Amino acid sequence: MFESKSGIFLIGGLGFFAFAFLSNAVVPILMYRDLPEKTSYEVVNPNLIYQFEDLSRRYPKQFKAAFGKPTREACAEALEIGHKIYIGEGCWHCHSQFVRPVSNEDRRWGPVAQTEEYQNELQRPVLFGTRRVGPDLSREGGRRSNGWHAVHFFRPKMLSPDSPMPEYPWLFDGSPDKPNRRGLALITYVQWLGSWLESYPYYEDYVPIGQGGEE
Numbered sequence: 001m002f003e004s005k006s007g008i009f010l011i012g013g014l015g016f017f018a019f020a021f022l023s024n025a026v027v028p029i030l031m032y033r034d035l036p037e038k039t040s041y042e043v044v045n046p047n048l049i050y051q052f053e054d055l056s057r058r059y060p061k062q063f064k065a066a067f068g069k070p071t072r073e074a075c076a077e078a079l080e081i082g083h084k085i086y087i088g089e090g091c092w093h094c095h096s097q098f099v100r101p102v103s104n105e106d107r108r109w110g111p112v113a114q115t116e117e118y119q120n121e122l123q124r125p126v127l128f129g130t131r132r133v134g135p136d137l138s139r140e141g142g143r144r145s146n147g148w149h150a151v152h153f154f155r156p157k158m159l160s161p162d163s164p165m166p167e168y169p170w171l172f173d174g175s176p177d178k179p180n181r182r183g184l185a186l187i188t189y190v191q192w193l194g195s196w197l198e199s200y201p202y203y204e205d206y207v208p209i210g211q212g213g214e215e
């Protein structure tokens with residue numbers, strides 16, 4: 001067997017396969033099997049609550065009908081709905097959620113993705129995406145205002161004239177200033193992306209509701 005070229009290639013091929021299986025499957029499983037998976041309630045954080053309260057002030061009528069008060073429980077519920085819509089509408093066909101350590105992607109989209117970021121309910125199934133027609137969304141949270149997202153989901157061309165992104169009018173009760181339950185949930189979800197990172201924009205004027213902030 002070792003005398004023929006094909007024998008050497010066969011053994012080499014099997015060897016590479018075994019090595020890839022070891023490094024890409026066995027080692028990661030052994031390394032991360034004890035890392036607990038976070039629930040959507042656990043991944044709610046002050047940055048996200050800021051955005052969720054902002055939604056309740058910006059669209060008081062729609063928000064009240066959809067989620068009542070901007071509590072942590074309601075926020076976790078919005079995240080779960082938003083996550084389902086993101087999958088259902090096929091946003092992942094055009095958007096990735098993975099900043100790679102190549103091509104200076106971190107200069108464009110922020111810190112390179114870390115393993116822990118994927119260890120939560122909202123990454124099941126993992127939403128790395130398939131293509132990059134639009135920008136990577138891993139660091140989208142806090143980059144735009146809630147109002148910007150509402151108008152953009154209603155009609156992307158209003159903000160980005162050449163955008164190939166589809167319109168999502170069914171996330172609204174008629175106009176971009178009336179996002180419905182699903183619209184509010186999707187905005188909450190995109191504001192959550194990367195919200196636990198230090199690089200998330202800092203809000204100096206943030207006053208939580210009930211602590212001196214206007215209702």
Ligand code: HEC
Nearest residue numbers: 089090091094133134135140143156160163164165166190
């Ligand atoms: C056909 C491909 C396509 C689909 C499907 C799509 N998008 Fe986009 N999206 C784009 C492109 C291209 C851009 C950049 C131009 C623009 O701003 O509209 C973009 C921009 C965005 C932005 C702004 C990013 C930034 O900060 O500049 C967000 C947020 C976004 N998309 C979210 C979504 C969500 C959520 C969905 C699903 C409901 C979705 N997209 C579906 C192509 C797509």
